[in-house]
Amino acid sequence: xxxxxxxxxxxxxxxxxxxxxxxxxxxxxxxxxxxxxxxxxxxxxxxxxxxxxxxxxxxxxxxxxxxxxxxxxxxxxxxxxxxxxxxxxxxxxxxxxxxxxxxxxxxxxxxxxxxxxxxxxxxxxxxxxxxxxxxxxxxxxxxxxxxxxxxxxxxxxxxxxxxxxxxxxxxxxxxxxxxxxxxxxxxxxxxxxxxxxxxxxxxxxxxxxxxxxxxxxxxxxxxxxxxxxxxxxxxxxxxxxxxxxxxxxxxxxxxxxxxxxxxxxxxxxxxxxxxxxxxxxxxxxxxxxxxxxxxxxxxxxxxxxxxxxxxxxxxxxxxxxxxxxxxxxxxxxxxxxxxxxxxxxxxxxxxxxxxxxxxxxxxxxxxxxxxxxxxxxxxxxxxxxxxxxxxxxxxxxxxxxxxxxxxxxxxxxxxxxxxxxxxxxxxxxxxxxxxxxxxxxxxxxxxxxxxxx
Amino acid sequence: xxxxxxxxxxxxxxxxxxxxxxxxxxxxxxxxxxxxxxxxxxxxxxxxxxxxxxxxxxxxxxxxxxxxxxxxxxxxxxxxxxxxxxxxxxxxxxxxxxxxxxxxxxxxxxxxxxxxxxxxxxxxxxxxxxxxxxxxxxxxxxxxxxxxxxxxxxxxxxxxxxxxxxxxxxxxxxxxxxxxxxxxxxxxxxxxxxxxxxxxxxxxxxxxxxxxxxxxxxxxxxxxxxxxxxxxxxxxxxxxxxxxxxxxxxxxxxxxxxxxxxxxxxxxxxxxxxxxxxxxxxxxxxxxxxxxxxxxxxxxxxxxxxxxxxxxxxxxxxxxxxxxxxxxxxxxxxxxxxxxxxxxxxxxxxxxxxxxxxxxxxxxxxxxxxxxxxxxxxxxxxxxxxxxxxxxxxxxxxxxxxxxxxxxxxxxxxxxxxxxxxxxxxxxxxxxxxxxxxxxxxxxxxxxxxxxx
Numbered sequence: 001x002x003x004x005x006x007x008x009x010x011x012x013x014x015x016x017x018x019x020x021x022x023x024x025x026x027x028x029x030x031x032x033x034x035x036x037x038x039x040x041x042x043x044x045x046x047x048x049x050x051x052x053x054x055x056x057x058x059x060x061x062x063x064x065x066x067x068x069x070x071x072x073x074x075x076x077x078x079x080x081x082x083x084x085x086x087x088x089x090x091x092x093x094x095x096x097x098x099x100x101x102x103x104x105x106x107x108x109x110x111x112x113x114x115x116x117x118x119x120x121x122x123x124x125x126x127x128x129x130x131x132x133x134x135x136x137x138x139x140x141x142x143x144x145x146x147x148x149x150x151x152x153x154x155x156x157x158x159x160x161x162x163x164x165x166x167x168x169x170x171x172x173x174x175x176x177x178x179x180x181x182x183x184x185x186x187x188x189x190x191x192x193x194x195x196x197x198x199x200x201x202x203x204x205x206x207x208x209x210x211x212x213x214x215x216x217x218x219x220x221x222x223x224x225x226x227x228x229x230x231x232x233x234x235x236x237x238x239x240x241x242x243x244x245x246x247x248x249x250x251x252x253x254x255x256x257x258x259x260x261x262x263x264x265x266x267x268x269x270x271x272x273x274x275x276x277x278x279x280x281x282x283x284x285x286x287x288x289x290x291x292x293x294x295x296x297x298x299x300x301x302x303x304x305x306x307x308x309x310x311x312x313x314x315x316x317x318x319x320x321x322x323x324x325x326x327x328x329x330x331x332x333x334x335x336x337x338x339x340x341x342x343x344x345x346x347x348x349x350x351x352x353x354x355x356x357x358x359x360x361x362x363x364x365x366x367x368x369x370x371x372x373x374x375x376x377x378x379x380x381x382x383x384x385x386x387x388x389x390x391x392x393x394x395x396x397x398x399x400x401x402x403x404x405x406x407x408x409x410x411x412x413x414x415x416x417x418x419x420x421x422x423x424x425x426x427x428x429x430x431x432x433x434x435x436x437x438x439x440x441x442x443x444x445x446x447x448x449x450x451x452x453x
Numbered sequence: 454x455x456x457x458x459x460x461x462x463x464x465x466x467x468x469x470x471x472x473x474x475x476x477x478x479x480x481x482x483x484x485x486x487x488x489x490x491x492x493x494x495x496x497x498x499x500x501x502x503x504x505x506x507x508x509x510x511x512x513x514x515x516x517x518x519x520x521x522x523x524x525x526x527x528x529x530x531x532x533x534x535x536x537x538x539x540x541x542x543x544x545x546x547x548x549x550x551x552x553x554x555x556x557x558x559x560x561x562x563x564x565x566x567x568x569x570x571x572x573x574x575x576x577x578x579x580x581x582x583x584x585x586x587x588x589x590x591x592x593x594x595x596x597x598x599x600x601x602x603x604x605x606x607x608x609x610x611x612x613x614x615x616x617x618x619x620x621x622x623x624x625x626x627x628x629x630x631x632x633x634x635x636x637x638x639x640x641x642x643x644x645x646x647x648x649x650x651x652x653x654x655x656x657x658x659x660x661x662x663x664x665x666x667x668x669x670x671x672x673x674x675x676x677x678x679x680x681x682x683x684x685x686x687x688x689x690x691x692x693x694x695x696x697x698x699x700x701x702x703x704x705x706x707x708x709x710x711x712x713x714x715x716x717x718x719x720x721x722x723x724x725x726x727x728x729x730x731x732x733x734x735x736x737x738x739x740x741x742x743x744x745x746x747x748x749x750x751x752x753x754x755x756x757x758x759x760x761x762x763x764x765x766x767x768x769x770x771x772x773x774x775x776x777x778x779x780x781x782x783x784x785x786x787x788x789x790x791x792x793x794x795x796x797x798x799x800x801x802x803x804x805x806x807x808x809x810x811x812x813x814x815x816x817x818x819x820x821x822x823x824x825x826x827x828x829x830x831x832x833x834x835x836x837x838x839x840x841x842x843x844x845x846x847x848x849x850x851x852x853x854x855x856x857x858x859x860x861x862x863x864x865x866x867x868x869x870x871x872x873x874x875x876x877x878x879x880x881x882x883x884x885x886x887x888x889x890x891x892x893x894x895x896x897x898x899x900x901x902x903x904x905x906x
Binding site for chain 1: 469470471472475477478479480481482483484485487488489490491492494495496498499506510511512514517518519520521522523524525526528529589590591592593594603605612615616618619620623624625637639641643653654739742743745747825829830832833834835836839
């Protein structure tokens with residue numbers, strides 16, 4: 001970590017400068033802890049989500065997909081326990097009028113004397129703690145008094161439990177099998193911050209894996225390993241990633257075991273993903289509140305009926321995106337010039353290849369345009385003919401483009417181009433006709449972060 | 454249309470039976486007009502969205518992406534006109550206690566005498582019409598009275614206008630250029646229905662194309678053509694698609710021209726996508742309300758400054774998905790047996806290839822498993838060894854899988870398989886080593902709906 005050049009400020013600044021992430025509603029002064037993803041941010045996050053789908057759906061035969069509504073029937077949250085228990089204890093200060101989370105009081109700054117150390121509130125007159133529900137509330141129907149009060153989901157998981165029975169029926173799956181979902185969740189937290197690490201509106205990638213109760217521990221271990229490997233294979237350095245098992249007193253009421261995958265952010269070790277053994281808590285609650293039978297019944301042996309246990313790997317798409325950005329960020333020197341470079345796994349890179357004519361004359365832009373239009377059928381590509389070639393390479397390095405194709409004098413003669421590698425800086429001469437195949441082959445090849453040395 | 458076998462009931466039934474779409478929160482009795490996408494529905498809709506991104510981003514160099522927050526600064530909606538004008542006129546009946554949209558009263562059924570013709574409300578005692586805002590309202594912050602009232606966005610477009618200035622700065626784009634976004638929007642409508650055609654929570658695919666005012670008409674025509682072609686190239690039959698220009702009295706206050714792309718649903722011609730010339734209305738409004746300059750200034754000629762006009766193709770991802778399902782639905786007979794088949798464009802098909810051992814013995818399942826595991830690295834694949842081969846073909850036909858690989862006796866001897874085509878029913882013998890390449894080549898080939906004859 002000592003040699004790591006990355007800071008949160010550098011990430012935030014790069015994200016704004018190059019259009020990865022902007023503060024939301026900025027022309028109206030912003031809306032606290034809310035962010036919009038710009039062009040390269042959308043492409044990067046879409047790639048993160050696509051790789052999660054790939055690992056969960058495409059490369060396995062025991063997981064199916066779901067996309068449930070954000071607004072669900074309100075009884076959902078009574079059954080799940082969110083209505084009663086999804087709260088933060090808040091403390092008001094009568095003097096400085098600020099509001100603090102009781103459990104974070106020791107880290108908060110007094111509003112009257114912000115210069116003193118965090119947690120020193122002797123100038124304050126604090127109320128007792130009161131519980132605030134973190135769910136956003138709204139009303140369906142035309143008139144408030146008559147409409148049903150509903151909630152924006154605080155997690156995507158419950159939509160999966162509500163559909164469990166449907167999946168048993170249509171999918172011909174039986175435990176062990178999983179249901180995976182990507183979607184937005186909303187939490188009305190007062191403590192947010194650290195850029196896109198914690199926001200009120202965020203995107204989750206959750207999977208509920210239903211197993212025979214006796215196999216729950218084995219599958220819990222399976223998913224710890226699978227999910228760690230996902231981050232590692234996509235280039236996160238092993239020494240920036242670890243598993244942390246929850247202590248007994250940290251565990252949620254529904255969980256008999258939870259481990260967090262933590263990443264070493266510039267703000268310290270923080271949760272990237274939680275993997276929990278939820279037992280049969282959720283299915284039991286929804287069976288009770290709905291009056292429906294949610295047991296799995298073995299068609300071959302109808303006496304074998306049980307409520308499956310659930311192993312849940314719950315990841316944050318925004319946090320994962322931030323971790324990949326942080327881990328990829330690097331600075332080095334080329335020919336005496338300082339360079340910022342995102343050493344992203346090529347599968348995650350927003351743009352796979354840039355096409356650059358060396359000079360803006362002699363037929364080079366025309367040939368480069370032809371190459372670009374051919375490549376973009378296959379991968380996300382960019383054409384750039386503005387400015388010195390070194391500067392154009394820097395622009396692509398900074399957004400993590402793994403390869404750049406340069407069209408030069410020789411290209412016009414023999415229809416070959418140079419293919420430059422972002423990390424090794426190697427320049428290979430490749431025939432234009434073989435370019436798309438070469439890039440697709442490189443995309444499929446195993447990859448190892450150059451930061452690992 | 455006379456020979457078309459599709460009805461909305463058949464689509465709804467197929468969607469539930471095969472896990473494309475379920476009514477949301479069904480175990481709690483449902484939540485009106487709310488749906489969850491099941492496994493094949495997620496895959497299909499993801500493909501629809503991926504093809505939109507492909508057409509908007511990957512295959513063009515003049516459009517960039519955005520993913521803005523659902524909850525934006527509330528002034529957004531004052532500036533856009535939604536707070537004042539995004540309303541439905543509602544009429545109450547004092548007798549039957551129902552509520553009707555004033556402009557749809559002629560189509561609504563009386564609650565007391567539902568047997569009489571729609572629009573006959575002589576048994577009713579109707580109030581005058583009152584305006585009701587369609588935006589969902591909620592509160593940010595822990596206490597309602599103190600928190601800011603905010604809204605769930607009723608359209609994704611405004612997030613684009615709020616970020617226009619950011620994009621001028623980072624993207625080095627100048628008009629004509631566009632910003633594209635896919636995301637959820639929410640409208641608290643009382644008139645919903647027709648399956649996923651109109652729901653309170655829905656996903657939009659919107660693009661705002663910023664142009665010099667003098668070029669607006671030309672670009673409007675360009676986008677009409679582009680968007681029509683998008684549906685046609687993805688297999689929608691030309692006689693089920695048309696453009697309908699809005700009459701002068703139908704136009705929104707901000708638009709000087711709007712045309713709808715309409716599709717012939719089983720419920721009749723309905724809007725699939727609207728293409729509008731919004732002029733400079735939105736940028737002008739946000740410039741006024743924010744006090745920011747939102748003009749484009751030409752760096753080469755700073756006297757050339759103007760508020761760009763905006764051409765907006767606004768499509769619904771759910772409607773598009775429904776249209777592709779409806780258009781693909783077919784029934785025919787094979788060997789005397791009735792078959793339901795989704796003749797989806799292969800790029801849209803949830804599963805690209807199914808791998809089926811002819812029998813569950815003689816080493817066929819082992820070889821089929823090997824083939825399946827190889828193919829799934831490249832495309833979404835499915836393995837199925839359950840039941841007679843004909844039944845397994847039917848299952849894949851019904852979800853629109855374009856190709857099925859069958860491993861038979863001969864496969865064990867010469868490592869070839871049959872590759873069956875969903876539509877032509879042709880069975881080609883292909884070497885296992887060439888299978889992935891063959892399928893990828895077929896996916897890239899131009900496609901024409903067999904329903905076109």
